[in-house]
Amino acid sequence: MIRLTNSLTRRKDAFTPQDAGDVRMYVCGPTVYDRAHMGNARAAVVFDTLYRLLRHTYGPEAVIYVRNITDVDDKINARAAESGRSIAEITAETTGWYFDDMTALGCLTPDHNPRATQHIPQMVAMIEGLVAKGHAYAAEGHVLFAVGSYTDYGALSGRTVDDMIAGARVEVAPYKRDPMDFVLWKPSEEGQPGWDSPWGRGRPGWHIECSAMAAELLGERFDIHGGGGDLMFPHHENEIAQSVCAHGQPMADVWLHNEMLQVDGRKMSKSLGNFFTVRDKLDQGVPGEVMRMVLLGTHYRKPMDWTDEKIRAAEVALRRWHGLVAGMPEAEVDPGVVDALSDDLNTAGALTRLHSIAGGVEAGEVAPGVLAVSARLLGLLGKGDWAAAVDLSALEARLSDLRADAMATKDFAALDALKAALTDAGVEVRMSKDGVALTPAAGFDPAKLGKL
Structure with missing residues (x-):
């Protein structure tokens, strides 16, 4: 039985999908204006591992994994203005970069990778429904969600509206009825991407895209919604509000959030000079599989500290494991690895178990295939060309x-x-x-x- 810590209930409970033959998961993906940094990679690897566990438990055909691509955003517009390149060219290039880098980390391709620009009609229709039900209003070319119309706003983050106003940078605008109201649709100026709508030419706000795309691909209510902890407020809080008000039922039964990544004990940031992307590390010769093992070494709900020492230890272990399983037949997945992952995705515990299995292989007590197939449940010991055996x-x-x-x-x-x-x-x-x-x-x- 899989047990997961639900951010909404703040409890670790048994995971029971609505339909064991149709398990559905949505994860917030990247805004494609630049290379993916290691914090982005942590979320991708965490939920890829959960995807693998769900497929192992319920069967590959029974799981649908959706991870969106945000390809309409003010950051993308700014990058286009700075570079003189078209928005379409930038988003096509950066989306390709993201897919390549996540593949290098051993991530499986989700079943759907919807792009926001491909689902504008669904967003417009959802916004129209919210206006009709009195949960949203048009003002000066904008459409805003009326936060006061949803009494449970703040349940996910556990904060009152007053606390959220005090602790967040809330955009003050004369067309807002309440400072906490958030944008569903906004007008586009000349040179900005825009689409026709009942409120004039414009583009969607950030939050509406995930609600509309999730409903389109997974239904109005699905099993798991995931993302980085930094998305809990306001993004996921707003998703819940607009989805519940639009559909009259919960958006997702389980909400999962991974904690942030640090570098040598400090927050990763460009100002501290410790910011790096996945591509930076690949270009420095760090194999993607090594990065994946480092990311899996800390439980997803705890802050993860990236260090060079962890990279070295992961590389040594993986070279050893690749040597042990080379050319060996498949076997059954070790139950201890499955148990660890089923306990709230305890990847650190699963890696500890893999180290023990590797010792058993070296001692001749465990079949090498057990190590191979068990490690692959975590996305490790794939092709491993970088760790090919060398005759010394x-x-x-x-x-x-x-x-x-x-x-x-x-x-x-x-x-x-x-x-x-x-x-x-x-x-x-x-x-x-x-x-x-x-x-x-x-x-x-x-x-x-x-x-x-």
Whole structure:
């Protein structure tokens, strides 16, 4: 049984889908104006892992995963104005970047990746319905949701309206009846993307797109809605308000939020100089699978601290695991891994179990296939071209000969030079009375071995 911590109820409860043959999950995806940073990646990896668990539990054909693409936004408009490029060109390029980077992290492609610009009619229709029911009003080319018309506003974040006004930057505008009212539709100026509507040429506000697309693809009420913790207010709070008022029933039964990412104990930000994207790390030679393992090392509901030490440890472990499962037949998934993931997606516990399984494989007590198929439930040990087995036996023999010569002549120059070159190539050198052992370690670069 899967148990999940519902942000709306603040409890960890057994997950019971409305229909076990049609499990439906919606996750807020990226606003495509730039490269995805590692915080974006954490949300993608967390919910990809949940998607894998749901598919394992209910069957691949029984799960529908929707992750949207926000391709109409003021940030995109600003980027177009700065660069002189068209909005369509920017969003096409950055959407492709996002898909490529998430694939590099081992994320499966969701069943649907709806783009906001492809669902404007659905948004207009939903806004019209809210106006007709008295939950929204038109003013000066805008349409705004009347927060006061929804008595449960604030239930998700657990804050009163007064608290939300005090703790948030609320846009003050003369056409608003209440400071907390939020925009469903706004007018577009010349040069801005716009669509015809009953309120004139304009474009949707941010929040309405997810409500409209989720209802279109998953129905008015579905099982799971996920996203980063920074979206709880105002985005998800507003989604709930407009969806409940439009459809007269809850939008999603379970709300899940992952905590934010830090770098060496500090918030990741450009001002601190510790901001980086997934592509930055890929270009630096950090394999996507290594990044995924680091991201999974902390429970999704806790802040995750990204460090170079974690990268090195993940790379060493994954190289070891790839060596253990190379060419091995499939087996059954280890129940302990499934149990850990089923306990509120305890990925850290699942990784601990995988380390134990790897030790059992090395001891000859566990079939290698168990490690392979269990790790794949977490999106690990896929193709693993970066961790392909390397035959270091010739270098081990050469190092052993140099060691013997050095012991006889007391001249260690050649031995030390080869050891230094191996270390520079990311090879761990272990020398003992039993002989010489070379193992690829963090930062392993096969290309440097060619020079040796």
